[in-house]
Amino acid sequence: MASTMHDVAKLAGVSIKTVSNVINDYQYLKPETRQKVLDAIERLGYRPNLSARGLRSGRTGVISLIIPTITNAYFAELADEVMRAADAKGLSVIIEQSNGDRDRELSLLTGPRTSMIDGILYSVLGLREEEAHLLANIDTPIVLLGDRIFNGPTDHVAMQNSASTRAATAYLLSLGRKRVVAFGAHSGEVIGSAGLRLDGYREALAEARVAFDPSLVIEVYEWFRSDGARAMRALLDSGVAFDGIVAFNDLIGLGAMRVMQEAGIRIPEDVAVVGFDDIDETRYSLPSLTTINPGKDEIARVAVQFLQERIAQGAHAIAPREYLAAFSLVERESTAVAS
Amino acid sequence: MASTMHDVAKLAGVSIKTVSNVINDYQYLKPETRQKVLDAIERLGYRPNLSARGLRSGRTGVISLIIPTITNAYFAELADEVMRAADAKGLSVIIEQSNGDRDRELSLLTGPRTSMIDGILYSVLGLREEEAHLLANIDTPIVLLGDRIFNGPTDHVAMQNSASTRAATAYLLSLGRKRVVAFGAHSGEVIGSAGLRLDGYREALAEARVAFDPSLVIEVYEWFRSDGARAMRALLDSGVAFDGIVAFNDLIGLGAMRVMQEAGIRIPEDVAVVGFDDIDETRYSLPSLTTINPGKDEIARVAVQFLQERIAQGAHAIAPREYLAAFSLVERESTAVAS
DNA sequence: CTGAAAGCGCTTACAG
DNA sequence: CTGAAAGCGCTTACAG
Numbered sequence: 173m174a175s176t177m178h179d180v181a182k183l184a185g186v187s188i189k190t191v192s193n194v195i196n197d198y199q200y201l202k203p204e205t206r207q208k209v210l211d212a213i214e215r216l217g218y219r220p221n222l223s224a225r226g227l228r229s230g231r232t233g234v235i236s237l238i239i240p241t242i243t244n245a246y247f248a249e250l251a252d253e254v255m256r257a258a259d260a261k262g263l264s265v266i267i268e269q270s271n272g273d274r275d276r277e278l279s280l281l282t283g284p285r286t287s288m289i290d291g292i293l294y295s296v297l298g299l300r301e302e303e304a305h306l307l308a309n310i311d312t313p314i315v316l317l318g319d320r321i322f323n324g325p326t327d328h329v330a331m332q333n334s335a336s337t338r339a340a341t342a343y344l345l346s347l348g349r350k351r352v353v354a355f356g357a358h359s360g361e362v363i364g365s366a367g368l369r370l371d372g373y374r375e376a377l378a379e380a381r382v383a384f385d386p387s388l389v390i391e392v393y394e395w396f397r398s399d400g401a402r403a404m405r406a407l408l409d410s411g412v413a414f415d416g417i418v419a420f421n422d423l424i425g426l427g428a429m430r431v432m433q434e435a436g437i438r439i440p441e442d443v444a445v446v447g448f449d450d451i452d453e454t455r456y457s458l459p460s461l462t463t464i465n466p467g468k469d470e471i472a473r474v475a476v477q478f479l480q481e482r483i484a485q486g487a488h489a490i491a492p493r494e495y496l497a498a499f500s501l502v503e504r505e506s507t508a509v510a511s
Numbered sequence: 512m513a514s515t516m517h518d519v520a521k522l523a524g525v526s527i528k529t530v531s532n533v534i535n536d537y538q539y540l541k542p543e544t545r546q547k548v549l550d551a552i553e554r555l556g557y558r559p560n561l562s563a564r565g566l567r568s569g570r571t572g573v574i575s576l577i578i579p580t581i582t583n584a585y586f587a588e589l590a591d592e593v594m595r596a597a598d599a600k601g602l603s604v605i606i607e608q609s610n611g612d613r614d615r616e617l618s619l620l621t622g623p624r625t626s627m628i629d630g631i632l633y634s635v636l637g638l639r640e641e642e643a644h645l646l647a648n649i650d651t652p653i654v655l656l657g658d659r660i661f662n663g664p665t666d667h668v669a670m671q672n673s674a675s676t677r678a679a680t681a682y683l684l685s686l687g688r689k690r691v692v693a694f695g696a697h698s699g700e701v702i703g704s705a706g707l708r709l710d711g712y713r714e715a716l717a718e719a720r721v722a723f724d725p726s727l728v729i730e731v732y733e734w735f736r737s738d739g740a741r742a743m744r745a746l747l748d749s750g751v752a753f754d755g756i757v758a759f760n761d762l763i764g765l766g767a768m769r770v771m772q773e774a775g776i777r778i779p780e781d782v783a784v785v786g787f788d789d790i791d792e793t794r795y796s797l798p799s800l801t802t803i804n805p806g807k808d809e810i811a812r813v814a815v816q817f818l819q820e821r822i823a824q825g826a827h828a829i830a831p832r833e834y835l836a837a838f839s840l841v842e843r844e845s846t847a848v849a850s
Numbered sequence: 851c852t853g854a855a856a857g858c859g860c861t862t863a864c865a866g
Numbered sequence: 867c868t869g870a871a872a873g874c875g876c877t878t879a880c881a882g
Contacts (some may be wrong), residue, residue, distance in 0.1 A: 174626075176874095188854095188876085189852065189853060192878095198851095219625070223565030223566040223571060224566045224875035225877075226627070227562040227857095227874090228858050229836065229877055231856085233624075234573075242587050242591050245584070248587040249582055251606070252582050255581070256607055264605050266573070283558070285558055287562070360618065397794075398794070398795060430796070430797045434797070443592075452582060453736070453792070455736075456737060458767055487833075516859065529869080534854085539867050563860035564861075566874050566876080566878090567862075631859095640859065708862065730878070851880085851881090851882105854880095859878090863869100863871100865868100865870090
């Protein structure tokens with residue numbers, strides 16, 4: 173059997189309360205008492221039983237991260253940052269994949285496993301903004317990520333979608349591109365990444381007094397590489413002319429680049445491309461992809477910080493907060509000015 | 512407060528033991544008793560407290576997956592498969608990133624968090640085979656993944672490294688390639704992915720009676736995209752001629768392809784390339800990458816199955832098992848015979 | 851600064 | 867087929 177606090181207490185000649193005090197860094201301890209206990213812990217190889225601690229204190233030190241899928245590089249990189257931020261605070265992370273399914277998201281937020289986690293980082297994809305009130309009844313602290321729900325009943329850490337694509341579009345226009353495609357729209361979507369990113373695109377056009385051309389708005393419903401490739405094939409078949417692309421994520425931008433190159437289109441000479449996410453791959457694609465760095469690291473750090481504060485204070489103790497991470501445009505070869 | 516078994520028992524008019532029996536699917540229950548309890552659970556929205564269950568039973572339903580980093584697509588896809596397999600068995604997965612650091616791996620295997628997990632899937636990178644005996648003293652059930660430790664004191668689920676690169680090399684030779692590069696070697700490594708994959712390469716050469724040329728063995732220490740790109744630049748600078756590449760993972764193969772294409776080398780006409788891992792991206796690269804599918808899904812499924820059996824029977828109750836997953840060669844454009 | 855007692859919510863023998 | 871009791875290993879008031 174693994175040793176318990178009682179064993180440590182006996183060996184050190186103190187009560188188990190004192191052992192608990194040492195483990196929990198209680199400050200008013202005689203240095204020699206503390207040392208005796210530490211020695212006993214060392215000798216016995218004692219490790220606290222986290223289930224017992226969890227049962228008694230209501231805290232397990234585990235948070236969950238709900239994301240659509242880890243196989244999307246953006247979410248893998250986000251998960252990496254979240255795990256680093258959590259680790260720095262002594263928290264473990266359980267990852268749950270929702271596939272963006274609303275019902276699965278809800279069951280992950282309320283299911284039996286929530287009894288052993290302190291809080292949830294919830295990257296919303298399936299739940300709709302009108303349903304956000306459902307979150308108010310959940311007593312597990314939640315911090316929302318992503319762009320589906322704003323002004324909900326919980327903390328929310330988001331990226332600057334509109335401002336980012338506005339900057340990307342303005343950048344292409346500043347390079348002299350005349351017909352810039354918005355690549356990745358979801359028709360009818362108002363909020364959500366696609367809707368917000370389209371807003372930014374339109375804002376930049378308006379600002380530059382360039383007429384909005386609906387034929388340059390390309391729908392791409394899923395945002396995997398293959399979807400981008402497929403949409404680009406259709407665009408080329410349609411015969412619509414264009415010389416710039418603002419892709420609403422990197423993967424569809426990369427898929428589109430591939431199809432254009434097969435068709436003999438040169439990047440950036442014929443078409444300049446900007447992506448969104450700054451996934452690692454964009455540094456090594458051919459050509460490397462100019463993209464928006466949406467501030468994943470900051471999002472992860474702030475989200476874990478917010479969640480920790482919620483856990484300490486109670487799920488709904490303080491008013492919901494909104495936080496927007498800083499973004500930047502990363503210039504690479506796909507928009508390099510031809511020399 | 513959340514409701515407890517006592518609340519359910521009171522509402523249903525039974526003892527808490529009966530509630531426990533219902534929850535744990537004990538078979539000898541009167542259907543009507545069972546239904547009364549289920550109704551009470553439903554009405555109260557009762558969810559079992561997993562910390563309490565963990566404390567009492569010693570099982571938490573959580574396993575951990577130790578991998579070097581989730582940002583490597585291979586491990587992200589492996590984690591995806593592991594989470595699916597675990598989910599199907601009602602298990603949650605905590606992911607821990609080791610960065611391949613030996614000391615961190617060991618501390619993850621024995622640290623305080625192990626008190627709240629039932630078992631560990633350990634993708635070994637830092638620990639060396641001669642240290643495998645350290646695993647024998649760990650009382651948490653462990654299933655090893657990867658290619659650093661064979662015949663250790665725990666179950667092990669691995670891919671067929673040598674047989675895979677042997678098939679890949681033989682395939683390139685069968686296409687008429689004369690100078691095939693082994694791309695990704697680690698000099699001096701005997702076991703480990705790089706060593707085993709180099710073995711397979713040599714076996715295929717021997718089998719085809721092609722002389723082994725050390726100048727065609729290219730060292731790539733880390734296996735990220737940028738490392739492959741760097742190594743390929745050096746290879747091109749060296750002037751060594753080649754017409755085929757067996758890349759020891761997809762990422763370095765993709766990095767190498769990019770550099771070759773910049774240099775005007777045509778793939779597959781001038782150089783045919785085979786990768787290893789079958790990550791999603793290989794389907795959409797330009798050209799798409801012929802690669803080895805090492806059987807990630809089978810590895811994940813068997814590993815979770817083995818771990819669950821270990822958890823049920825005790826960490827060292829049955830003799831250690833070795834399992835090799837089936838692999839396949841996936842033919843794509845990077846080796847397509849020129850028409 | 852440290853101790854003795856209670857109890858978190860389950861499951862596990864043990865009865866019957 | 868179901869019940870009453872004990873106890874898993876901690877932390878939390880409460881004393882002193």
